[in-house]
Amino acid sequence: MTRAVEDWLAARDADTIETLKDFCRIPSVSTDPAYNGDVRRAAQFVVDRLTEAGMPVVETVETDGHPCIFAEWIVDPATPTILIYGHYDVQPPDPLDKWQTPPFEPDIRDDRLYARGASDDKGSLLIPLVVARAYAQVHGAPPLNLKFLIEGEEESGSPHFAPTVAAMKDRLTCDLVVSADGAMWRADLPSITVASRGMLALEATVTGAAKDLHSGRHGGSAPNPVRALARMMASLHDDDGLVAVPGFADAATAPDPAITDAINDVAFDVGGYFDGIGAPRPDPLPDSATLLTRQWLVPTLEFNGISGGYAGKGTKTVIPSEASVKITCRLVAGQDPDAVCEAIRAHLAAVLPTGYAMDLHRHGPGSRAFALDPDLPGLRVAEGILEELLGARPLRVAMGATIPIGSVFDEHLGAGLVFFSFSTADEDYHAPNEFYRLSSLRTGQIAWARLFDRLGGGPS
Amino acid sequence: MTRAVEDWLAARDADTIETLKDFCRIPSVSTDPAYNGDVRRAAQFVVDRLTEAGMPVVETVETDGHPCIFAEWIVDPATPTILIYGHYDVQPPDPLDKWQTPPFEPDIRDDRLYARGASDDKGSLLIPLVVARAYAQVHGAPPLNLKFLIEGEEESGSPHFAPTVAAMKDRLTCDLVVSADGAMWRADLPSITVASRGMLALEATVTGAAKDLHSGRHGGSAPNPVRALARMMASLHDDDGLVAVPGFADAATAPDPAITDAINDVAFDVGGYFDGIGAPRPDPLPDSATLLTRQWLVPTLEFNGISGGYAGKGTKTVIPSEASVKITCRLVAGQDPDAVCEAIRAHLAAVLPTGYAMDLHRHGPGSRAFALDPDLPGLRVAEGILEELLGARPLRVAMGATIPIGSVFDEHLGAGLVFFSFSTADEDYHAPNEFYRLSSLRTGQIAWARLFDRLGGGPS
Numbered sequence: 001m002t003r004a005v006e007d008w009l010a011a012r013d014a015d016t017i018e019t020l021k022d023f024c025r026i027p028s029v030s031t032d033p034a035y036n037g038d039v040r041r042a043a044q045f046v047v048d049r050l051t052e053a054g055m056p057v058v059e060t061v062e063t064d065g066h067p068c069i070f071a072e073w074i075v076d077p078a079t080p081t082i083l084i085y086g087h088y089d090v091q092p093p094d095p096l097d098k099w100q101t102p103p104f105e106p107d108i109r110d111d112r113l114y115a116r117g118a119s120d121d122k123g124s125l126l127i128p129l130v131v132a133r134a135y136a137q138v139h140g141a142p143p144l145n146l147k148f149l150i151e152g153e154e155e156s157g158s159p160h161f162a163p164t165v166a167a168m169k170d171r172l173t174c175d176l177v178v179s180a181d182g183a184m185w186r187a188d189l190p191s192i193t194v195a196s197r198g199m200l201a202l203e204a205t206v207t208g209a210a211k212d213l214h215s216g217r218h219g220g221s222a223p224n225p226v227r228a229l230a231r232m233m234a235s236l237h238d239d240d241g242l243v244a245v246p247g248f249a250d251a252a253t254a255p256d257p258a259i260t261d262a263i264n265d266v267a268f269d270v271g272g273y274f275d276g277i278g279a280p281r282p283d284p285l286p287d288s289a290t291l292l293t294r295q296w297l298v299p300t301l302e303f304n305g306i307s308g309g310y311a312g313k314g315t316k317t318v319i320p321s322e323a324s325v326k327i328t329c330r331l332v333a334g335q336d337p338d339a340v341c342e343a344i345r346a347h348l349a350a351v352l353p354t355g356y357a358m359d360l361h362r363h364g365p366g367s368r369a370f371a372l373d374p375d376l377p378g379l380r381v382a383e384g385i386l387e388e389l390l391g392a393r394p395l396r397v398a399m400g401a402t403i404p405i406g407s408v409f410d411e412h413l414g415a416g417l418v419f420f421s422f423s424t425a426d427e428d429y430h431a432p433n434e435f436y437r438l439s440s441l442r443t444g445q446i447a448w449a450r451l452f453d454r455l456g457g458g459p460s
Numbered sequence: 461m462t463r464a465v466e467d468w469l470a471a472r473d474a475d476t477i478e479t480l481k482d483f484c485r486i487p488s489v490s491t492d493p494a495y496n497g498d499v500r501r502a503a504q505f506v507v508d509r510l511t512e513a514g515m516p517v518v519e520t521v522e523t524d525g526h527p528c529i530f531a532e533w534i535v536d537p538a539t540p541t542i543l544i545y546g547h548y549d550v551q552p553p554d555p556l557d558k559w560q561t562p563p564f565e566p567d568i569r570d571d572r573l574y575a576r577g578a579s580d581d582k583g584s585l586l587i588p589l590v591v592a593r594a595y596a597q598v599h600g601a602p603p604l605n606l607k608f609l610i611e612g613e614e615e616s617g618s619p620h621f622a623p624t625v626a627a628m629k630d631r632l633t634c635d636l637v638v639s640a641d642g643a644m645w646r647a648d649l650p651s652i653t654v655a656s657r658g659m660l661a662l663e664a665t666v667t668g669a670a671k672d673l674h675s676g677r678h679g680g681s682a683p684n685p686v687r688a689l690a691r692m693m694a695s696l697h698d699d700d701g702l703v704a705v706p707g708f709a710d711a712a713t714a715p716d717p718a719i720t721d722a723i724n725d726v727a728f729d730v731g732g733y734f735d736g737i738g739a740p741r742p743d744p745l746p747d748s749a750t751l752l753t754r755q756w757l758v759p760t761l762e763f764n765g766i767s768g769g770y771a772g773k774g775t776k777t778v779i780p781s782e783a784s785v786k787i788t789c790r791l792v793a794g795q796d797p798d799a800v801c802e803a804i805r806a807h808l809a810a811v812l813p814t815g816y817a818m819d820l821h822r823h824g825p826g827s828r829a830f831a832l833d834p835d836l837p838g839l840r841v842a843e844g845i846l847e848e849l850l851g852a853r854p855l856r857v858a859m860g861a862t863i864p865i866g867s868v869f870d871e872h873l874g875a876g877l878v879f880f881s882f883s884t885a886d887e888d889y890h891a892p893n894e895f896y897r898l899s900s901l902r903t904g905q906i907a908w909a910r911l912f913d914r915l916g917g918g919p920s
Binding site for chain 1 (some may be wrong): 471492615670673691763771774817
């Protein structure tokens with residue numbers, strides 16, 4: 001029974017919201033070195049919360065990038081041990097002018113907390129920290145052995161996380177990894193994620209002349225890298241938007257039939273999807289299964305940003321010296337990030353027009369896709385709690401997005417991983433006006449309290 | 461004889477350089493409203509120079525944009541009248557990080573003055589202002605009737621210049637227009653420009669979702685406007701880089717045979733051209749006539765800048781809400797900017813994929829191509845002076861770039877126009893590290909002094 005813990009948490013609801021606001025005030029943007037000091041402050045914030053929760057061991061683990069935070073409370077070696085994962089870094093806040101309130105000045109409207117990082121992942125990460133503290137305050141200790149490993153580079157592709165896990169593997173042994181990251185699919189439909197796509201991040205830069213040229217004087221005779229890049233980009237997809245790079249998906253394996261079954265079971269409102277993201281409905285509209293399959297189970301190559309030449313107001317009659325495009329691929333089971341990178345490199349080199357130079361830069365190592373063991377006991381416990389609290393058996397779904405750590409714990413610790421996040425996919429993380437439902441903050445605390453209890457051997 | 465005037469100018473060489481530096485310190489970027497106050501200061505600078513030159517009439521002519529400066533000195537109604545054209549606005553200075561010294565802090569290195577606008581067009585514009593003053597100081601008046609019309613929006617496509625000329629046409633009557641704008645083709649080969657390409661400036665914006673989306677969560681299912689725009693852009697040219705828009709060049713007329721003769725007479729060093737702009741040499745290398753024809757006589761559609769999504773350091777896993785590209789076309793004789801705009805609009809609308817919206821914005825009215833009467837007497841006078849000073853008969857060449865005013869004076873005043881600029885095309889105008897040769901400043905003053913004298917009826 002977790003009654004006393006739940007009461008303690010409920011009584012401190014206002015304090016917890018204030019704590020989350022404090023967390024969200026720290027602009028811990030990991031991808032931009034300008035924020036390095038803030039990322040460090042966010043790490044210290046996590047250290048302080050773990051210390052406040054009474055964890056006997058709390059350590060800042062330095063990496064070649066931003067640090068990880070490790071914490072441990074072994075209450076009884078005979079009791080199960082869980083390792084809790086999350087991240088304290090956030091996405092960049094651009095475009096700033098699209099925010100209704102400043103991204104790092106948390107604002108509550110309609111029981112939602114608006115701030116960069118509120119949903120991804122500070123809100124959902126704060127929950128197990130608060131629940132651990134509740135157990136310490138109410139019962140003197142948690143009902144199972146707790147370990148935490150919280151990273152600060154998830155939004156940068158986790159370049160140093162796998163080496164850190166590998167180096168610390170003897171200290172990270174556990175029976176189950178529980179991730180506080182990895183949002184629920186929909187706010188209106190309980191779900192639990194059992195697979196996620198992998199990731200590869202690249203940046204291609206095409207160079208023509210050594211400097212910008214006058215587009216009148218040189219137009220028609222000089223190389224225009226924007227033109228070259230656009231033609232190269234156009235060769236990366238077919239008319240249906242599927243990746244057309246030779247060899248790109250050769251190693252992809254067939255998806256888990258349980259997920260394709262789920263896709264066929266859900267009557268997804270495709271028209272409503274396009275309305276919801278504010279895009280014109282394509283004609284013809286894809287059917288539900290096609291759309292979900294492409295969102296969950298088909299590898300992608302998306303352009304995240306493009307730049308080259310004059311971007312100010314008005315016109316500037318230049319032929320740019322260079323143009324570049326940021327690319328991220330989402331990979332499915334079987335695809336190796338290294339092999340996919342080489343396939344793209346070979347294709348781009350083959351379509352590079354004469355008279356240009358190209359550089360293909362890889363951002364971070366990327367990660368393979370992840371698929372959870374469908375029979376994992378911890379998964380069934382988590383599903384039971386969600387059903388109690390949300391009123392319906394959660395659907396097992398795949399995730400189009402990537403949890404870079406998905407495959408890392410499996411490889412180094414041999415431990416299964418359950419996603420137990422209370423963020424939902426509509427909360428505009430990675431976009432302006434990111435928000436977190438305060439109702440999720442409350443439900444999540446009860447859920448984690450019960451998860452600790454059940455996994456620790458309490459009544460189910 | 462202009463000996464006394466030339467001596468006066470030579471004695472004041474250091475002062476003139478200082479004046480040019482003062483002019484270049486004013487960041488008169490016409491295309492960006494942030495610089496509006498500076499553009500106004502540059503206009504006043506021109507007023508001050510004309511007043512200092514003793515012009516009896518000096519007026520600031522307001523427009524719906526930046527003002528024109530008109531000045532007039534009628535020494536004798538029976539004497540020829542020239543109208544001198546130039547512009548006091550400059551290109552934007554971006555990319556700032558490529559400048560060796562700040563763009564608006566003029567720096568002299570190797571007898572070159574480095575600053576934004578030094579070559580285009582402040583250096584060459586200052587020359588007739590200084591020469592007018594020299595005549596006033598030495599002889600009490602210029603040797604012919606002088607009018608000036610100096611604009612402040614040349615780098616923005618001169619949106620208000622034609623209406624201004626139309627409105628003032630009775631005051632602008634003249635025997636010849638002499639342009640201080642319009643650079644010489646090469647520093648090592650005297651030339652005079654007898655044709656220039658017209659211009660059309662557009663900006664195409666493609667929108668998908670109403671906001672940026674998470675590229676993992678939505679990748680594969682949501683519209684990606686960067687992908688759509690790249691495919692649309694790729695359809696605008698053929699494999700040879702020639703414009704592939706239906707109807708684009710339907711109205712183009714055959715070029716003047718005199719210019720094609722000149723193209724065939726000049727052994728242009730094509731390999732050296734690519735080396736000079738710092739671009740990889742294409743393989744195979746085009747021949748001399750092909751390259752010059754495409755630079756002077758073939759209409760173009762160049763991408764001047766592209767943007768969409770994340771442009772900061774590192775990666776950001778978004779699907780951008782929109783992407784846009786800035787386009788300028790250079791038009792040849794016969795092409796109408798309006799018709800070309802509509803051809804491009806129709807083509808882009810036809811290739812816009814389903815599920816996206818597009819906006820095509822036109823920056824300014826654009827301008828038709830210009831071709832000078834080859835038998836214009838003033839042209840022969842200008843050629844004679846250049847031959848005296850530069851040691852060789854100048855080649856009559858076409859210009860890939862646009863002098864927006866090219867066709868305006870012909871239409872409204874019925875007057876021929878001679879380009880008499882002492883900028884040269886290698887001076888990196890429209891690029892970082894723009895410079896002006898101080899030797900050109902000196903030669904140009906002698907040339908303009910003789911031009912005044914000869915056109916006024918002095919000994920040739």
